[in-house]
Amino acid sequence: MNPVTERRIPRVGMVGGGQLSRMTAAPATALAIGFRVLATSADESAAQVVSDVVIGHHDDLDALLRLADGCDVVTFDHEHVPPAYLLELEASGVAVRPGPGALVHAQDKRTMREALAAAGAPTPRWTIVEGIGDLTRTGDYLGWPLVLKVSRGGYDGRGVWVVSSHQEAADILATTPLAADAAWLAEERVAFTRELAAQVARSPSGQAVAYPVVRTVQVDGMCSEVVAPCPGLSDERAMQAQELALGLAKDLDVTGMLAVELFDAPQGILVNELAMRPHNSGHWSIDGAVTSQFENHLRAVLDLPLGDPHPLAPWTVMVNVIGPRDADTLPPLQDAYRHVLARDPGVRVHLYGKDPRPGRKLGHVTVVGDNLDTLLARAHHAANYLMGVIDE
Ligand SMILES: Nc1ncnc2c1ncn2[C@@H]1O[C@H](COP(=O)(O)OP(=O)(O)O)[C@@H](O)[C@H]1O
Ligand SMILES: [Mg+2]
Incomplete structure (x- = not known):
């Protein structure tokens, strides 16, 4: 046996x-x-x-x-x-886990914004747009340009538009079918200096741990680069972001991983959105933290003691490998591996086994070390080679 x-x-x-x-x-x-x-x-x-x-x-x-x-x-x-x-x-x-009562806040951006308001969390100004006839009021309230979002079903920037005029917004409302249970949301366009993410793991018995606050870069609404921890973030702001995430996890009774996407803006830290699952902003933790977000998600949903979220080195850089416009530009994987792995034995490559399609997340690379500029160059080189953007 x-x-x-x-x-x-x-x-x-x-x-x-x-x-x-x-x-x-x-x-x-x-x-x-x-x-x-x-x-x-x-x-x-x-x-x-x-x-x-x-x-x-x-x-x-x-x-x-x-x-x-x-x-x-x-x-x-x-x-x-x-x-x-x-x-x-x-x-x-x-x-x-997370339970239905928590998950609704990650399913619908309107429910999420209402809960954030009730929790007193700082957010961009927002409003529901009742239809094209409501756009004048919306524009008067938020100013142009503003950000239009469908409340449900979007991801990686699909379902998010920055619109500069009433006409542009009206065109999107007129041509985009809205699911029966979805709503149009409009937000002020935040002039953020950078985007951040604060991740925590929380278990049903209430134990929680916070990962270092990271800097994320979104291209066309999709995460492309993460640096852990966020360079130049004051201890005070980092702690504020972690406490915000821990507080929201508790208030919304989240179990498992919670990612709080944040804007670091002149007016302070603002919550963009919540994800109640492992998140792209935490992929660095596989190679860069004592316990990865994936392991802590499992431990949390099983109510096991949580693992140490601390980083293993001063800096970790993660860069996504995203499908290029033309899949024919991709080198054969064997050749790409020979080049990337030989050039930099310290680079960690994670591919997801997905067919390359334009704009699709195919994998990511991670490097860990002391010199942030060198790490950024190494990670982008490896990702660019795997994406067929460079060939040497
Ligand atoms: N109010 C806003 N002001 C400025 N940029 C925004 C705003 N809302 C979203 N964005 C940009 O669009 C990206 C995707 O928006 P988000 O609401 O996170 O949608 P998704 O669910 O697709 O991730 C954000 O990461 C940010 O770069
Ligand atoms: Mg997002």
Whole structure:
């Protein structure tokens, strides 16, 4: 008899077969935690590497129940499971973490903005746009340019538009179909000096740990670079961001990882949005922290003691590998690896097993060390080579 399987292993089911599930599989393996994913097909990113896969969609209750059957906890690599199904899952006896009451704040930017206002968190000024007829009021309130967002279903900048005029906004409202349960949100365009992210892990029993506050760079609404910790951020502002994230995790009863996306602006720190799952701003932690966000997500949802979030070196730089406009410019992977890995034995490459498509996150690279300028150059060189942007 196998003594390990004999001592019942907890099993976590993760909804979604993307790279976040794929990267959660590694610490699940290390800790011998059972790990099952719900993927839409066998060739999805996580389904390629996880042995226990349920094929199905996140909006199919039967598929969700098949995922949950035999799991101790169900968690998520995206926020899109309908709340009614989350309640059904709970009723079936499985723990859902984060729970439906928390997750609604990451599913709908309007609900999130209302909760942030109730919590007294600083945010950009915002309003709901009731339709084209409401744009004059919106523009008078927020000024032009402003930022239009669909409240639900967007990600990586899809569902976000910076618009400079009434006409431009009206065109977007007229041509963009809105899901039945979604709303149009408008926000003041914040003149931020940089974007930050504050990540915390929180367990059901209330233990919480905060990662160092990082600097993120978004290109076309998509994360492209992260530096941990944020260079030049005062201790005071860093602590304020961490306390904000810890407070929100507690107030909203988040279990697992919470990422708070922030604007560092002249008027202070403002909350942009919340994500209740491992997040692109925390990929650096795989190679750069004592305990990665993926491991701490697993520990948190299983209510195990949390791991140390401290960095291993003064600086960690992560750069995303994003699908180029023309996939034909990509070098054969074998050749790219020969070049990138030989040139810099210190670079850590993570590819997600996804077909290259323009603007698609295909992977990331991480470097860890003492000299930030050198690390930035090394990480961008490796990512650019893997993206076919440079060939030497
Ligand atoms: N109010 C704003 N002012 C200025 N830039 C913004 C504002 N809201 C969003 N952005 C920019 O757009 C990016 C994506 O917006 P976000 O609301 O985070 O959408 P998503 O859900 O796609 O990540 C942000 O990271 C930021 O760069
Ligand atoms: Mg965002």
